[in-house]
Amino acid sequence: MIRQLNHMLERRLPEKRVFLRSDNDTRYLRLSPLTQLAVVFGTSVTIVWMTIATSIILMDAIGSGNLREQANRDLVLFETRLSQLASERDTRAAEAAAAQARFNTALKQISVMQSNLLSSEERVRELETGIDVTQANLRDALKVRDDAIAAQETLAAQVNGTDVSPTGVTSKDMEATVDVLASALSATSAERDAMVVDAHQAVTQAKTLQVELKLMEEKNDRIFSQLEDAMTLSVAPLDKMFRNAGLSTESLIKTVRNAYSGQGGPLTPITFSTSGHLDHDSERANGILDKMDRLNLYRIAAQKAPFALPVKNNFRYTSGFGPRWGRMHEGTDFAAAYGTPIYATADGVVTYAGWQSGYGRLVKIQHEFGIETRYAHQSKLLVKVGQRVSRGEQIGAMGNSGRSTGTHLHYEVRVGGTAVNPMTYIKAANDVF
The missing domain is CATH 2.70.70.10 (Glucose Permease (Domain IIA))
Structure with missing residues (x-):
């Protein structure tokens, strides 16, 4: 079979002889057509394999370079986004702190205005009581005056022009008594008029305080709204981050709260208002304080989870x-x-x-x-x-x-x-x- 193959290949690959000459002898190697074909095939396969391997290596190097450049671009974008989010977080925290300060100032102003309003209402009640007492005294004085005048007329009729009554009371004494009563009546009337003026001023001041309190409540409502929006924007991304990581937010908060259980300070919830019970503003304030506490607990938890x-x-x-x-x-x-x-x-x-x-x-x-x-x-x-x-x-x-x-x-x-x-x-x- 080998001879037949050599014979078939002799036309295209004739037999070759390679002479090897030395000082004492001359030898040669005979390269048959089949041997030449095997050498050519092996050489071709080697060249093709080297070409493919070189191409793969070059393509891998180019692909690695592209992946590295893409990773660098992604890292730069990630760091830029990280800086922007950190700046936005700091801005939100500053806004929340400023809103908390404004909220505390508003609470102090409202407390002072409520105290003033309660004092004005108490004064109005005192003035009304004084007016009632003065009017009662005035009625008694008028009754005494009328009785004195009637007694004077009766005595004058009895003495028929004399200065002494059967009881021994003179007309001059009766006139002096009437003058004293008239003077007391005039003083009582003046005091009544003064108390009426004071009562009117107290009512006017109370109305003014009510208007100012209404304006303060509207301003306070705007502050509450800003605080609630800021807390929502701050808490929502953290809540979403923990949920996307498959962590239970309630369990996280409970664990962190147990580890950091100290109380007191500006984030302590409001228990009672100045009137002795929780009002709407106090409930909203407690809601904001609860969100601020939740935000703080989330930030602590974020440091303890591998994000x-x-x-x-x-x-x-x-x-x-x-x-x-x-x-x-x-x-x-x-x-x-x-x-x-x-x-x-x-x-x-x-x-x-x-x-x-x-x-x-x-x-x-x-x-x-x-x-x-x-x-x-x-x-x-x-x-x-x-x-x-x-x-x-x-x-x-x-x-x-x-x-x-x-x-x-x-x-x-x-x-x-x-x-x-x-x-x-x-x-x-x-x-x-």
Whole structure:
């Protein structure tokens, strides 16, 4: 068969001889057509394979460059959005603080006006009582005067022009008595007129205070509305962030409130108003204070849950959460330069810092709400077991230790011991931080 193939190929690939000459001898190698065909085929296959491999390498390099540039652009946009949201959050906090100050000032003014109004009403009641007493005294004085005049006329008729009555009372004494009564009547009338004027002034002042109180209530209502809107805009994004991360907001608030249970200060709810019971404004104030307390608790909880990125330098995602190569990949991989700083994504306590099979150099951090984060394949560790770390604190550097094909960070989030997708928390925080 080989001879037949050589014979068929001789027309296109004639036999070649390669002579090898030495000082003592001359030899040659005979290259049959089939051998030449095998060499040509092997050479062609090698050239084609090298061409394809080179193309794949170039395409991968170009694709990696594009992904890196896209990741850099996304990071810049993320940082810009983060700065804008932080600025907006600070503005909302400043507006809420200013509105709280205006609200406290309005409450003080309303308290003073209510005190003045109560004093005016008490004065009006006192004046009305005085008028009633004066009128009673006046009626008694008029009755006494009428009785004295009748007695005088009776005595005058009895004495028939004499100065002494049968009882021994003279007409001069009767006239003196009448003059005293008339003088007392005049004084009582003057006092009554003065009290009437004072009562009219008190009523006018009370009406003026009522108008001012109405204006103050309208101003207070505007302040309440601004505070309620500010609290709604501040609390809603945080509430949405926790719900998108699959966390129970009520459970979070209960846990944080139990850990921070001190009371007192400007955020203490109002129990009773100046009138001794809760009015509408006090209920609205308590509602605002409750939202401010909820906002504060949310901010504390946000520091204790892993909503931040573990890498702040330029990086690219190389592998996500989910099945990979027939097995479950329980985290997210971030690729960057060797030695890139790695940061804690939330406040917590280091429970493991050392070498672990497969993970290489590994750091485990236990957070609140039963959440644990893991940072694997590091080149060096900067924390130790039992150390308390804060969100954004560096805990190590990126490396290639353990079961790894290149420099990267394997980042895991576990809730109650079960691995969950870390991007759930990172994406949930995009509209807040």
